[in-house]
Amino acid sequence: MRMTLTNTGTNSLPICSEDEGGWVVVLEPETPLDLDKPDSDVWIIGDKPGMLESIEQGLTAITHMAKALLTAMAGRHKGRQGTGPAEVRVTLHNRGEKAVWVIPGDTTKETTMMPLEELEVLAAGYIELRELGG
Numbered sequence: 001m002r003m004t005l006t007n008t009g010t011n012s013l014p015i016c017s018e019d020e021g022g023w024v025v026v027l028e029p030e031t032p033l034d035l036d037k038p039d040s041d042v043w044i045i046g047d048k049p050g051m052l053e054s055i056e057q058g059l060t061a062i063t064h065m066a067k068a069l070l071t072a073m074a075g076r077h078k079g080r081q082g083t084g085p086a087e088v089r090v091t092l093h094n095r096g097e098k099a100v101w102v103i104p105g106d107t108t109k110e111t112t113m114m115p116l117e118e119l120e121v122l123a124a125g126y127i128e129l130r131e132l133g134g
Contacts, residue, residue, distance in 0.1 A: 089121070094117050
């Protein structure tokens with residue numbers, strides 16, 4: 001996938017994938033990030049339930065970094081009001097040649113992004129991206 005992502009929320013967000021041997025990066029607020037990961041078909045933005053366990057099982061090289069990042073993120077959210085998942089607010093720009101399936105945390109507003117399309121996404125907890133046409 002090739003995407004430009006802009007975190008329009010106020011907290012840093014992890015982006016990770018188990019593809020390409022596993023990787024994780026941080027998406028800072030209001031700073032566009034160009035990611036070119038041609039061999040990564042599935043990306044997770046935010047804190048998807050079960051994601052940390054999945055990373056620990058399959059990706060020993062990045063487990064400590066991802067765990068520290070997610071633990072810090074969870075710690076920031078413990079003091080906030082409400083009991084639901086944190087809000088994830090991201091602008092996505094699909095720079096790749098394939099469509100991308102965008103799955104917000106609650107899965108009720110799934111959509112497909114075409115190449116060169118830009119989309120504002122608001123989700124509870126996380127956003128999952130899946131490149132189509134493997």
